[in-house]
Amino acid sequence: MRKHASTLAILLAIVALFAVAMVLGTRQSTGDGETFIGTDSAATTHIEENHPGYTPWFQTIFEPSSGEVESGLFALQAALGAGALGFVLGTMRERRRQRRSAADDSSRPVSDPEPACDAAEPQSRG
């Protein structure tokens, strides 16, 4: 239970930090158009303003045709990553569970809270 409490506390802290950043950030932005511009494009703008003589000497090969397409591709990146991460975590959890039950079967009298893991792991697949 205490384990879950600390997880919950961390989650709440993340949400709170996000909210505070959002509110303070909105107050900070000067109101000339867009708020929350990416720092990457802010740096590019800074270079363009302070070094008007500099012209980028290479262009991106493929550029998303609109902001919508771009955010879609970013969402795709996040989805691919999150999907893979979820799959991996799920697989590891299941593998852990199988090792546990295998260990329980083989050494019933031992009441080890952290059962020694996967000596029988490959066989337990069947």
Place this chain on the structure above:
Amino acid sequence: MHIAEGFLPPLHAAAWTAVAAPFVIHGTRAISRTIKEHPEATLLLGAAGAFTFVLSAIKLPSVTGSSSHPTGAGLGAVIFRPPVMAALGTIVLLFQALLLAHGGLTTLGANVFSMAVVGPWVGYAAFRLLGRAPFSIRIFAAMALANLATYVMTATQLALAFPGQNGFVGAWSAFLGIFAITQVPLAVIEGLVGVLIFKALRSWAGPELSALGVFSRRPDHAGTKVEEAIHA
């Protein structure tokens, strides 16, 4: 931390590419060695790669009124040591340069050096230096500092390329002003996310993590065979 395509002068672009390349090559070798020595850790490797993939795609608003993204490079650096992240981070940055017009091929070397080399090494150093601190604190520091260091490095790279009238220091503080303060709350958030993810990994992949030497106090204890870790 993505320096846009074409926004580093050719000489700088070439130099950073030359600097980053050996790290990436070494990192690719480190990955195949890790898979060979710890086949059971392949899933974890996938987790570390996927984690950077997600985090670097999410742009978060910050207190300065601009937004930026975490890097997620600290997690893999702590679990697999920094060289592995040099290779994984390059994959992420290449994906973003080719498909999202974020970063670029000419600036890939510089971006790899900040996000996939400096970030992971700073995070790993923090993790090791805090050897006696509680584990969650070490993870938090590693993740947050890997994130922050990446952006400090980007500011340094841009200041070297565009010193302007105020010289390197003036340009450096200007670029730090754009990147660093925005990044602080995001680094804290990334640190907290890292603590959560590590709790999950610890309870589901404890033996694999100990086999990789994550829990050993001294780095030279890393790399024991998984059997030893399990039967210890």
